[in-house]
Amino acid sequence: MPELIRHLAHWPSGVPRTLDVADCSLFSHLEGSAARLPDKPATVFYGKPTTFREMHAAAVALAGYLQQRLGVRRGDRVLLLMQTCPQFYAAFYAVMRCDAVVVAINPMSTPDEIAYYADDSGARVLLATQDMADRAIPLLDNGTLDACVVGALSDFAGTPDASPWLEIPAIVQEPRRPMPHPRCHDLAAVLAAGLPCGPTLASGRDLAVIGYTSGTTGKPKGAMLTHRNFCYTLAHRAHWQCDREDEDELLVLPPSHLAGMRVMLQAGRIGRTLVMLARWDAKAAVELIHRLRIRSWPAVPTMLSDVMGAADAGEHDLSSLTRLYGGAAAMPEALARELQERLGLVFLESYGMTEFCGLSLSNPPQAARRQCAGVPVINCDVRVIDPITLEELGPNQPGEIVMHGPTLFAGYLNKPEATAETLVDIEGKRFLRSGDLGYHDENGYFYVTDRLKRMINSSGLKVWPAEIESALYGHPAVQEACVIAARDPHRGETVKAVIVLRSAARGTVSGDDLTAWARERMAAYKVPRLVEFVDALPRTATGKILWRVVQEEEDRREREGAVG
Known part of the structure; x- marks a missing residue:
């Protein structure tokens, strides 16, 4: 059966049917924004802006230290253990500048889970904020890790006087602590050292991120994603959502997750300001949208529900919002109606997986449907197959959703058998088996109805x-x-x-x-x-x-x- 094309009747105006991307490192995106918009805030963190010039300088200085003092080389894995904060932003791009690979850890991970990620990925260096660094100290003692760079959230945060209407969490206000271990390096001192970087050699084919995702076997698997994977998904979003640099965006999703990471990288690519919260706080989100006139917000339904409950129509004006989008969880019909009635906005739902760099289906902005995963995005071929016979199915026939495209991962780290199990060949192309059950209708819109795997x-x-x-x-x-x-x-x-x-x-x-x-x-x-x-x-x-x-x-x- 040929690739589906019915959805092209609902294709957004002006969006190309296909695209290609430059063969480059993700670091070039931040470098370009810093050259083009040096004085524009890259982030605003509890009232304190960090400009693109400052963010670029921090990433370069950290990269120089990682290379010269901690021996990070091309292809090395580096762990990132942080909340949503400017330090994560700088650390991610510093690892890219080293031509190394980010292994982003969920900030809720336990010491045992961190040890597993370090052992499985082979990482020897960890970048963390001081509220989380203690969990990694045993790995320094037993030799799993060689070094840890530790920063204080307060170094990039404003004071209570700067935003008296915003409650700043204690972990964000906490002053810099003494280093907890002899092999810990203070981030502020690292940045002040200003050590130069070596030449950058990474291309689009090089690994950029190892994103860990669990599975039916119990142990998390590291999905290997390249610079090219990310460049494609970011270029798609720029066209699909008409992304502009003047649309400040609220980031409360963790950048350790592919959803938050893609938001951060898109901001670095197009020169958009990200307003960050280290922890989810509905009252703070309402105040930031109201006072900073934020225009774009990626969120999960529970966050949107919290904000609808916290916003007082007489005191909080949320009318600056022009885009609400997400895809990690299903949007309840009642909440979707409330968003449309109170804000005049349709929540733009999408669907993706870590193994597909986060996005394969998305609703056309001008023809979005509720409780629908959307249509195949640019350069993506998405189909439905019988999970047993692997036979391709037609409209309104439920089966397993599979996907092919330029954002398909390079496989699971150290797990070739798991990689083989999650891929299937159709008409000479490699498709990713999602493990999700669903169907597409006569118009090419996809609906997820159940799951084949336990999750x-x-x-x-x-x-x-x-x-x-x-x-x-x-x-x-x-x-x-x-x-x-x-x-x-x-x-x-x-x-x-x-x-x-x-x-x-x-x-x-x-x-x-x-x-x-x-x-x-x-x-x-x-x-x-x-x-x-x-x-x-x-x-x-x-x-x-x-x-x-x-x-x-x-x-x-x-x-x-x-x-x-």
């Missing part, structure tokens, strides 16, 4: 049950564990653990005990918020736990509860 979507953060189950089996009282999704009115879904306790532990271990134990061993968003104890779990004849049966029972009870 929990909590406020846009993906949680893979096998990873949580593997950890829970480490508790001495747990005999069996099955992790499923439970409905949550705020997050959409939350993590629930159905547990069979060892006979000796029954009556002595509570759900709160297990939750507290898990909180010490995994990122907060992965911790089971609900725990149910059962005498036995359903199994196949070969002894495999029937997780679908457990999930269906949970869904049935939730439906009956809703009806009641």
